[in-house]
Amino acid sequence: MRHFHNKIGKNTEYFFKKPPYLCTMDYFKMLMEDVRMREGLKACMNCGVCTAICPAAEFYDYDPRQIVETVQSRDNSRIEALLCSETIWYCGQCMSCRPRCPRGNTPGYIIQSLRYLSQKLGLFVQSEKGRQQLALKRTIGENIMHYGYCLVPQEISPDLHPEQGTVWRWIHSHDRDIYPLFTPSYRKAGAGALRKLDEGSLAEIHRIFELSGGKEFFDLIEEYSERKAREMGYEGATHEYMLDTFTKNSSEQ
Amino acid sequence: MRRGNWEEYQKSIADDNYYYARSCIRQNFFPGSEKAFLDIVANRLGRNIYDDPLHSSCTGIGYHSDIVPLDTIMAVVARQFALMNEAGYENLVSSCITSFGIYTEILSTWEEFPETEQRAAETLYKATGRTLVKPKNVAHTSDVIFHLRKQIAEQMTRPLINVRTGEPLRVVEHIGCHYAKIFPKKGIGGSEFPYVLAGMIESWGGEVVDYPERRHCCGFGFRNYLVQANRGYSVANSQKKLESMAPYRPDFIVCNCPGCAMFLDKWQYTIAEMEGTTYGQGGVGIPVLTYEEMAGLVLGYDPWQLGMQMHQVDVEPLLDKMGVEYDPATKYLGVNGKYIGKPEQAVVNGDCPSGFYSMLSL
Numbered sequence: 001m002r003h004f005h006n007k008i009g010k011n012t013e014y015f016f017k018k019p020p021y022l023c024t025m026d027y028f029k030m031l032m033e034d035v036r037m038r039e040g041l042k043a044c045m046n047c048g049v050c051t052a053i054c055p056a057a058e059f060y061d062y063d064p065r066q067i068v069e070t071v072q073s074r075d076n077s078r079i080e081a082l083l084c085s086e087t088i089w090y091c092g093q094c095m096s097c098r099p100r101c102p103r104g105n106t107p108g109y110i111i112q113s114l115r116y117l118s119q120k121l122g123l124f125v126q127s128e129k130g131r132q133q134l135a136l137k138r139t140i141g142e143n144i145m146h147y148g149y150c151l152v153p154q155e156i157s158p159d160l161h162p163e164q165g166t167v168w169r170w171i172h173s174h175d176r177d178i179y180p181l182f183t184p185s186y187r188k189a190g191a192g193a194l195r196k197l198d199e200g201s202l203a204e205i206h207r208i209f210e211l212s213g214g215k216e217f218f219d220l221i222e223e224y225s226e227r228k229a230r231e232m233g234y235e236g237a238t239h240e241y242m243l244d245t246f247t248k249n250s251s252e253q
Numbered sequence: 254m255r256r257g258n259w260e261e262y263q264k265s266i267a268d269d270n271y272y273y274a275r276s277c278i279r280q281n282f283f284p285g286s287e288k289a290f291l292d293i294v295a296n297r298l299g300r301n302i303y304d305d306p307l308h309s310s311c312t313g314i315g316y317h318s319d320i321v322p323l324d325t326i327m328a329v330v331a332r333q334f335a336l337m338n339e340a341g342y343e344n345l346v347s348s349c350i351t352s353f354g355i356y357t358e359i360l361s362t363w364e365e366f367p368e369t370e371q372r373a374a375e376t377l378y379k380a381t382g383r384t385l386v387k388p389k390n391v392a393h394t395s396d397v398i399f400h401l402r403k404q405i406a407e408q409m410t411r412p413l414i415n416v417r418t419g420e421p422l423r424v425v426e427h428i429g430c431h432y433a434k435i436f437p438k439k440g441i442g443g444s445e446f447p448y449v450l451a452g453m454i455e456s457w458g459g460e461v462v463d464y465p466e467r468r469h470c471c472g473f474g475f476r477n478y479l480v481q482a483n484r485g486y487s488v489a490n491s492q493k494k495l496e497s498m499a500p501y502r503p504d505f506i507v508c509n510c511p512g513c514a515m516f517l518d519k520w521q522y523t524i525a526e527m528e529g530t531t532y533g534q535g536g537v538g539i540p541v542l543t544y545e546e547m548a549g550l551v552l553g554y555d556p557w558q559l560g561m562q563m564h565q566v567d568v569e570p571l572l573d574k575m576g577v578e579y580d581p582a583t584k585y586l587g588v589n590g591k592y593i594g595k596p597e598q599a600v601v602n603g604d605c606p607s608g609f610y611s612m613l614s615l
C-alpha cells in the first residue's frame with residue numbers, strides 16, 4: 001500500500017484553507033434537501049469505525065469520521081471549506097462504512113450529497129480532484145449519451161489504459177473478430193451483448209436526461225470547468241485541459 | 254456477530270421467468286460469461302429468461318462517479334422496470350453488482366421517500382410515455398446460479414477437484430461491496446458471512462479459503478479507477494487483498510462482480526510488470542474467474558467458448574488441475590477460426606523475456 005501511496009502524496013489542504021470564501025448560503029439546509037443526506041446522517045458519535053474500515057482512509061489522508069462530524073456541526077463555513085476541498089473526492093463509494101456504523105450513518109451517502117452540491121454551486125473546480133469531474137463527464141457521461149452504456153470497447157483506449165494489459169491491446173485491435181464469438185449483435189441492432197442500442201431507446205434516455213436535470217448537470221460541469229480553465233491560463237475547457245485533469249497529480253510534479 | 258447469523262440473511266429468489274438486465278462491464282470484459290449464463294439458465298436448466306433489446310445501462314457507474322444526479326438515475330431505472338413489465342415479466346435479474354446495488358437502493362429509497370418515486374414515474378411518463386411498475390423480485394445473476402446450484406451439481410462433469418491429488422480446489426471468493434454492504438439483507442449471507450459464491454463452491458466440490466482481507470474492496474473506487482491520476486488507489490487496494498490471500502495458496506479467485514474480476518485480473522498484471530511480483534504458484538498469477546465461468550467449467554463447457562482467453566492471467570494452470578481438455582492452438586482464434594495473432598507476453602504469466610519489467614508507472 002505504502003509503495004503506491006507515495007505516488008499520490010498527502011493532502012491536508014482542507015484543514016488549512018481559510019473559510020469563508022462565499023459563506024452566504026445555508027449549506028446545511030441545502031444538503032438536507034437531498035434524501036441521501038437525510039438517510040446518511042443520523043447522529044454521529046465520532047467513534048471512527050467508518051474510518052477504520054474505509055479503503056480511501058488507508059490510501060489518502062482522508063477521514064470519513066471528520067466529514068460526518070463537520071456536516072453534523074452545521075457550521076456553514078466549515079461545510080463550505082469541505083465543498084471546496086480535495087477531501088470529498090477521495091471516497092471510493094464502496095459503502096463499506098454503511099453496514100459497520102453503530103449509529104446507522106452512511107458516510108458514503110453524505111459524500112454523494114456533498115459532491116452533488118459542490119458541483120451545483122461550482123465549488124468543485126476549486127480542487128484538483130474536483131476538476132476531474134469534467135473528465136468523468138466527457139468519458140462515462142458521453143458514453144451514456146452516445147451508446148446508452150457507461151463503457152464500450154472502442155472507447156477504452158489501450159494507451160490511456162496501460163493497466164488493461166497485453167490481452168486488452170489484442171482484444172481492442174481485433175474486436176470485430178473476437179466479440180462476435182460471444183454475441184450475435186456486436187455493434188448491430190438486436191438483443192445480445194454490446195449491441196447498438198436502437199435510436200428510439202437512445203432518444204428516450206436523452207429525454208430522461210433533459211427532464212430530470214441530468215443534461216443540465218452535465219452543462220453545469222462544462223460551464224464551471226470552462227471558466228476555471230480560462231482562469232488557469234487554458235483557452236477554455238479544451239481537450240488539453242480535460243486530459244490534464246485526467247492524468248495529472250500536482251503531488252507528483 | 255455469531256457465525257450462524259448468516260442464516261438470517263436469506264432472500265427469496267424467483268425460480269423462473271427472469272427479465273435479464275445486462276452489465277456495462279460484464280459485456281465488455283466477460284461477454285462469454287454473459288452468453289454462458291443465458292445458456293445455462295435457459296438451455297441447461299430449462300428456465301425462461303428474456304434478453305430485451307430495448308434496455309440500457311442503469312447509468313450506475315455515472316451515478317457513483319457523481320456525474321449522473323439521483324433524479325436522473327431513478328428515471329432511467331424506472332424505464333428498465335417499465336420495459337420489464339411491458340415484456341410481461343416481474344422478476345428482474347441484474348448481471349452487475351453496481352446495478353444490483355442501484356436497483357435495491359432505489360427501491361428502498363422509493364419506499365422511504367415516496368415523493369422520489371412519484372417524481373421518477375412522472376419523468377418517465379413525460380419522457381417516454383411508459384408507466385412505472387416495480388418488480389416483484391430483484392436478484393443478482395449469481396443469486397440465480399446459487400438458487401440452481403444443486404441442479405447444476407446434478408449435471409456436473411468436472412467437479413472443483415484437483416485431478417492430480419484428488420483434493421478439493423482451494424477457492425478464494427469475492428462478493429463485491431455493493432452486493433451486500435448497501436443492504437446486507439438483500440445478499441445471501443449478508444456482508445459479513447458471504448455465502449452466495451461459497452455455496453456454489455461447496456456444492457461443486459471445492460473448498461472455500463477464508464483470509465483476512467476477504468471483505469475488503471477490490472479497489473475499483475469508481476472515480477479512483479476511472480480517472481487515470483487516481484489509479485494508485487485502485488491498484489493499492491487490489492494489492493492489499495492479493496497479499497492477504499497469497500499465503501493461503503488459492504487455486505483460483507472467483508468474483509461476483511464483473512468489475513472486481515477485471516480488477517483482480519488486470520492489477521495482477523500491472524503489479525507484475527511494475528515490480529515483478531506474482532501471487533500464484535510457480536511464479537505466475539492467480540487465475541480470476543467469474544462465477545459463470547466456474548459454473549461453465551463444472552458443466553463441461555470449453556474454456557475458450559466461455560471467453561477465458563480474454564483474461565490477462567492465464568487460466569491454463571487451473572484447467573490442468575481440473576483435468577479440462579483444451580486445445581492451445583484454438584485459444585486465440587477469431588470468428589470462423591481466423592488467425593488474429595495473440596497477446597504479447599506478460600510477466601504475470603511467467604514471461605519476462607528481456608529480463609526487466611516493462612511498466613514503470615501507471
Ligand code: SF4
Pocket residue numbers: 043044045046047048049050051064065068100101102103104105106107
Ligand atoms: S459515522 Fe458512524 S462509524 Fe463513523 S464515526 Fe460516526 S458513528 Fe462512528
Ligand code: SF4
Pocket residue numbers: 050053054055056057064090091092093094095096097098107108111
Ligand atoms: S464509501 Fe467512501 S467513506 Fe465509506 S468506506 Fe467506502 S471509501 Fe470510505
